[in-house]
Amino acid sequence: MTFEDAALPPRGGPARIGVAVKYSPLRVEVNPLTGAVSSDDRLAGASPADEAALEHALRLADRWRWDVVVATTGNRRCEPMLRAALACGATRAVRVDLAPDAAAPIVAAALSEALAGCVLVLCGDHSLDGGTGSVPAFLAAQRGAAQALGLVRLAALGMGRLQAERRLDGGRRERLRVSTPAVVSVEPGGLRLRRATLPAVLRARTLPVELLPPPVPYNQDPAVGTRRPYRPRPKTLPAPACALGARGRVLMLTGALTQRRTPAVVRTTDPDRAADVLLGFLRERGYLA
Numbered sequence: 001m002t003f004e005d006a007a008l009p010p011r012g013g014p015a016r017i018g019v020a021v022k023y024s025p026l027r028v029e030v031n032p033l034t035g036a037v038s039s040d041d042r043l044a045g046a047s048p049a050d051e052a053a054l055e056h057a058l059r060l061a062d063r064w065r066w067d068v069v070v071a072t073t074g075n076r077r078c079e080p081m082l083r084a085a086l087a088c089g090a091t092r093a094v095r096v097d098l099a100p101d102a103a104a105p106i107v108a109a110a111l112s113e114a115l116a117g118c119v120l121v122l123c124g125d126h127s128l129d130g131g132t133g134s135v136p137a138f139l140a141a142q143r144g145a146a147q148a149l150g151l152v153r154l155a156a157l158g159m160g161r162l163q164a165e166r167r168l169d170g171g172r173r174e175r176l177r178v179s180t181p182a183v184v185s186v187e188p189g190g191l192r193l194r195r196a197t198l199p200a201v202l203r204a205r206t207l208p209v210e211l212l213p214p215p216v217p218y219n220q221d222p223a224v225g226t227r228r229p230y231r232p233r234p235k236t237l238p239a240p241a242c243a244l245g246a247r248g249r250v251l252m253l254t255g256a257l258t259q260r261r262t263p264a265v266v267r268t269t270d271p272d273r274a275a276d277v278l279l280g281f282l283r284e285r286g287y288l289a
Contacts, residue, residue, distance in 0.1 A: 015160075017057045018118030019070045020111045020139065021050040021085070023078040023100075024129040045081045049124025051193035053186050056154050057122045058089045058194065063156050067091040071114035073098040073107050079209050087196035087204035094210045104130075108138030109215045119160065119180040125150050125187045133185065140183035148178050152189045235286055 024047060025039035046054070054070065061068045070085040071094040072078050082093035096110040115121055121143070126133035133149070140147035152173075153165035160180040165173050167187075178184060196204075240249040251257050266277050282288045 015064070016067045016069050016118045017061055018115035018121040019050075019054050019057045019068060019085070019090070020115065020121060020123045020135070021046045021054065021070060021072050021081065022124070022127045022129075022135075023072060023074050023081050024127050026128065041077055044077070045084070047124055047126075047128045048188040049126060049186065051124075052188045052191045053122040053124050054085055054088065054090070055191055055193045056186055057120075060120070060154075060156055060162075061089070064159060069094065069115060069118055071096070071111055073102065073110050074100055082209050083204040083207065084196065084201075086207050087200040088194055089196075089200075092210070093207070094212060096212045096214060098214045104132060104134040105138050106215065108135050108142050110212075111135070111139055112142040113215060114212055120162075121145070121183045123183070123185045125185045136183055136185040143181065143183065145181040145183050146178060148176050148182065148184045151176075151184055151186045154184065154186060233287070 023044060025044045026047070027043045028037050028039045030037055054068075057068050060066070068090045069092045070082060070090045072082060073096045075097070078095055082095060086093050094114040096114050098107065098110050102110075111121075121139060123136040123139070125136075127135075136149055137147060148164050148166070150166055151164045152167050155163045157163050157177065162178040162182075162184070164176040164178055164184065166176065168174050237253060240252040242249075244252065266274055268274050268277075279288065
């Protein structure tokens with residue numbers, strides 16, 4: 001198939017491109033006295049990475065003459081974000097009624113059901129609230145599809161085939177060729193979502209947003225998938241001698257006067273040797289018994 005053939009529709013009707021977006025606060029306020037975090041629904045919606053994924057999907061759909069399905073998880077507050085996607089050119093919007101603090105595997109299972117039948121799924125590389133970027137990988141595992149994560153450029157090579165570019169360390173780039181079925185995540189990379197016209201915005205207000213129940217294995221136990229704050233493992237420190245005085249005890253507890261070893265880089269091709277060095281490093285610092 002040549003590059004020019006990408007403009008032809010596939011046999012049997014148009015295929016579908018799925019876009020997974022997440023409703024999250026775009027700006028928060030922190031109370032300087034209590035530390036409480038508050039957000040405004042008027043300043044919430046899809047992140048720049050999710051908007052870039054939607055714009056990539058719309059461009060591919062224009063070239064391949066495919067449909068675009070946008071899906072999210074959450075409550076009714078997500079629907080204005082979905083209607084904005086419909087106004088920009090998406091043909092269908094789906095919302096899965098799922099708790100906002102659901103874990104990434106649960107979100108991926110819900111999105112996999114909502115985007116069933118989509119041969120290509122695009123996501124943002126990470127959300128603004130959690131920022132783990134693990135949902136695209138879980139989604140690819142749920143669908144048994146190829147994955148290409150953290151892309152900065154995406155272009156069509158032919159019907160259902162993509163050329164992607166990913167940023168590497170040291171200013172290098174990696175070029176990939178992706179064939180459907182696949183799940184890809186993109187960075188914002190200066191790509192902005194197109195502006196919807198006023199007639200499209202008014203029409204999107206009346207378009208239906210499909211509602212799906214949460215996945216069956218997860219809607220029975222509300223405790224499954226709840227998030228907890230990260231707590232680092234405590235480290236036991238010896239009590240300083242009382243004769244040192246207040247200043248001496250503080251210096252000993254902070255380790256300001258402790259003799260430190262120079263950091264070293266382990267260069268070895270033997271995985272067993274590298275594991276022994278890392279375990280020795282942790283054991284010297286009291287993290288291992």
